[in-house]
Amino acid sequence: MARQYSLEKTRDIGIIAHIDAGKTTVSERILYYTGISHKIGEVHEGEAIMDWMVQERERGITITAAATTCFWTQTYSKNFKQEPKEYRINLIDTPGHIDFTAEVQRSLRVLDGAVVVFDGVAGVEPQSETVWRQADGYKVPRLCFINKLDRLGASFESSLASINERLTPNAVPIHLNIGLEDQFEGVIDLIRMKAIRFEGEKGEQIIEGEIPENLKTKAQNMRSHMIEKAAEQDDALLEKYLVNKELTEDEIRMGLRKGCLSYSLVPVLCGAALRNKGVQLVLDAVVDFLPSPLDLTESKPIKGINPRANTEVTRQPQDSEPFTALAFKVAADPFVGTLVYFRVYAGTLKKGSYTYNATKNEQERVGRILRMHANHREDVEQVYTGDIAALVGMKATTTGDTLCDEDKQIILEKPIFPEPVISMKVEPKTKADQEKMSIVLHKLQEEDPTFRVKTDEDTLETIIAGMGELHLDVLVDRMRREFNVAVNVGRPQVAYRETIKKPVEQEGKYIHQSGGRGQYGHVWLKLAPLERGKGFEFVNAIKGGIIPQSYIPAVEKGVKEAMGKGVLAGFPIVDMQVTLYDGSYHEVDSSEAAFKIAGSIALQEGAKKADVVLLEPIMKVEVIVPDRFLGDVTGDLSSKRAKIERMGERINLKVIDSFVPLAEMFGYATKLRSMTEGRGTFTMEFDHYEEVPRHIADLIVSGKKA
Ligand code: GDP
Numbered sequence: 001m002a003r004q005y006s007l008e009k010t011r012d013i014g015i016i017a018h019i020d021a022g023k024t025t026v027s028e029r030i031l032y033y034t035g036i037s038h039k040i041g042e043v044h045e046g047e048a049i050m051d052w053m054v055q056e057r058e059r060g061i062t063i064t065a066a067a068t069t070c071f072w073t074q075t076y077s078k079n080f081k082q083e084p085k086e087y088r089i090n091l092i093d094t095p096g097h098i099d100f101t102a103e104v105q106r107s108l109r110v111l112d113g114a115v116v117v118f119d120g121v122a123g124v125e126p127q128s129e130t131v132w133r134q135a136d137g138y139k140v141p142r143l144c145f146i147n148k149l150d151r152l153g154a155s156f157e158s159s160l161a162s163i164n165e166r167l168t169p170n171a172v173p174i175h176l177n178i179g180l181e182d183q184f185e186g187v188i189d190l191i192r193m194k195a196i197r198f199e200g201e202k203g204e205q206i207i208e209g210e211i212p213e214n215l216k217t218k219a220q221n222m223r224s225h226m227i228e229k230a231a232e233q234d235d236a237l238l239e240k241y242l243v244n245k246e247l248t249e250d251e252i253r254m255g256l257r258k259g260c261l262s263y264s265l266v267p268v269l270c271g272a273a274l275r276n277k278g279v280q281l282v283l284d285a286v287v288d289f290l291p292s293p294l295d296l297t298e299s300k301p302i303k304g305i306n307p308r309a310n311t312e313v314t315r316q317p318q319d320s321e322p323f324t325a326l327a328f329k330v331a332a333d334p335f336v337g338t339l340v341y342f343r344v345y346a347g348t349l350k351k352g353s354y355t356y357n358a359t360k361n362e363q364e365r366v367g368r369i370l371r372m373h374a375n376h377r378e379d380v381e382q383v384y385t386g387d388i389a390a391l392v393g394m395k396a397t398t399t400g401d402t403l404c405d406e407d408k409q410i411i412l413e414k415p416i417f418p419e420p421v422i423s424m425k426v427e428p429k430t431k432a433d434q435e436k437m438s439i440v441l442h443k444l445q446e447e448d449p450t451f452r453v454k455t456d457e458d459t460l461e462t463i464i465a466g467m468g469e470l471h472l473d474v475l476v477d478r479m480r481r482e483f484n485v486a487v488n489v490g491r492p493q494v495a496y497r498e499t500i501k502k503p504v505e506q507e508g509k510y511i512h513q514s515g516g517r518g519q520y521g522h523v524w525l526k527l528a529p530l531e532r533g534k535g536f537e538f539v540n541a542i543k544g545g546i547i548p549q550s551y552i553p554a555v556e557k558g559v560k561e562a563m564g565k566g567v568l569a570g571f572p573i574v575d576m577q578v579t580l581y582d583g584s585y586h587e588v589d590s591s592e593a594a595f596k597i598a599g600s601i602a603l604q605e606g607a608k609k610a611d612v613v614l615l616e617p618i619m620k621v622e623v624i625v626p627d628r629f630l631g632d633v634t635g636d637l638s639s640k641r642a643k644i645e646r647m648g649e650r651i652n653l654k655v656i657d658s659f660v661p662l663a664e665m666f667g668y669a670t671k672l673r674s675m676t677e678g679r680g681t682f683t684m685e686f687d688h689y690e691e692v693p694r695h696i697a698d699l700i701v702s703g704k705k706a
Contacts, residue, residue: 203276508602558599
């Protein structure tokens with residue numbers, strides 16, 4: 001079977017947003033208008049098609065990154081002289097809640113472009129800011145959709161201003177709203193200078209008309225600004241524009257597209273998804289401005305490492321290239337077992353064939369390939385470059401692994417996952433639960449790289465760790481519902497870290513030479529502090545074979561193990577460089593095991609002299625309260641060691657942006673509710689680690705504070 005959609009007509013995109021901005025509603029409308037889903041399930045009715053999992057429905061948030069395929073032809077293309085072109089859009093679902101960082105990261109890793117949805121009342125919210133920065137990191141071209149213009153207090157202008165101020169100075173509106181709040185009628189398409197209204201039960205009829213008289217001048221001014229921006233993206237366009245002061249529709253689109261793909265321009269659209277206004281135009285813009293897999297060759301080439309030769313390799317996005325794909329999500333499916341979602345970067349893959357997992361060094365048989373649609377799955381014979389689909393029956397493949405040709409191996413860059421900041425104890429409720437618990441925890445850990453399970457060495461308790469209270473709650477809930485394992489959980493604990501402040505040099509010796517074969521490992525290590533967030537670096541500075549090469553990985557292993565349990569209070573040591581620069585060995589008695597122990601000893605002894613301090617996770621917290629509670633709430637935040645960054649206004653409400661240690665934030669939801677008669681709301685997410693003030697660190701170390 002040949003490829004059905006050319007690469008040029010493929011879009012691999014995602015919708016990203018702050019929770020509650022309307023991502024689910026927009027996704028639902030997209031699936032409806034693209035003809036896949038014929039019944040719109042409202043989020044509040046708990047029927048959303050994209051929300052596969054029960055908890056998501058109950059909590060009204062989307063957790064899993066389901067990838068769905070749909071098809072679209074631009075609404076205005078009926079004006080084209082040529083045949084309208086249908087595009088295939090692979091929509092990768094991303095969670096709005098930042099506690100599900102792994103989901104955001106892995107989806108950003110495989111997206112080519114994104115639609116960022118904003119609440120037209122709130123404008124830019126802290127999580128939109130975080131996700132925006134992450135998208136910058138992954139070089140994802142994007143569009144903005146200012147949603148909810150029907151809401152009381154909505155404003156296109158102030159939302160746009162907040163995008164320009166907080167996210168990018170390059171936001172360029174290509175729409176203008178007609179009316180607002182309950183008078184919101186539709187939008188003006190500034191490219192075509194038409195008023196667009198959405199009629200019919202679900203807004204499926206698009207009615208084009210003249211621009212209302214009172215908006216003509218404003219639309220004209222905004223159009224001029226847009227054309228100027230489009231022209232700036234291309235020399236030929238600019239020349240033409242300087243002469244004529246005008247460009248054709250196609251030229252404007254071309255300029256905007258070029259700007260969007262090169263990150264120098266972000267088109268901004270608007271609407272109200274719940275009122276069925278504006279979503280079709282978002283799809284038009286996805287096709288017009290977001291990249292196809294072909295567009296990425298220059299800006300974001302497909303690069304990886306050949307694990308055999310240890311050299312860098314690149315691939316072109318073409319079916320004729322060697323097969324190269326990234327597994328970006330593992331999901332348990334009640335019908336077919338485990339699904340591995342993957343994105344094909346180059347080449348093709350046939351059902352019934354074999355592929356090679358270069359990350360795990362294992363061959364995998366390709367049993368079935370499924371393309372996921374919103375409400376059904378389709379068995380496909382073959383997938384091509386740019387496709388996103390799911391494999392059934394993989395044995396070894398997990399999130400972040402590269403699948404490729406065995407003869408042409410490549411390992412693509414993995415998504416970056418942060419370390420967990422919160423942990424808690426779990427224990428099975430009954431004996432029967434005990435047996436299943438560890439199997440299920442292991443399974444969940446495979447699905448989610450930000451979820452960790454370990455056994456406390458001293459107490460033998462099982463500890464789970466993740467990105468926030470909600471993250472762990474959801475996982476515990478899934479254990480009960482999906483896998484029927486009931487557990488009791490302990491109080492959430494902060495995941496502290498330890499680090500050193502002073503460089504030291506330290507010897508580590510493990511030598512036993514009494515009778516028979518002895519043990520001989522001897523090293524000198526230099527420990528030095530690294531910048532916050534840099535993790536661990538091992539430098540091998542051994543010259544002239546003072547320690548044979550074959551023992552050096554063992555030293556590193558010993559060092560790493562010792563770093564797992566710090567010298568102050570047993571928290572992992574981070575942000576440290578360890579240089580192995582001297583030592584000695586014995587022809588007969590030296591072994592890997594002896595060098596590993598020597599490495600551990602040197603690390604532990606050295607750390608004790610290196611001025612060890614505790615680090616704690618600092619959360620970015622935004623609190624929104626009515627004016628009259630401002631004093632109480634900021635006072636309370638100050639007592640929580642908060643650093644208040646900014647105070648803003650949002651229609652009769654005060655917005656407080658601050659950084660607060662996670663340790664101070666447990667139970668804040670209840671506290672805020674009681675302080676504000678239930679009117680205050682807040683969001684928080686992990687931001688960075690910082691040193692714990694000495695007097696508090698002393699309490700933690702002596703076990704007087706969690
Ligand atoms: P998500 O958390 O970003 O997925 O947001 P949802 O799509 O779940 O929407 C959050 C809430 O906002 C739901 O109650 C929606 O019904 C509502 N909502 C979504 N879009 C609109 C809109 O255009 N106008 C109004 N008034 N409400 C909306």
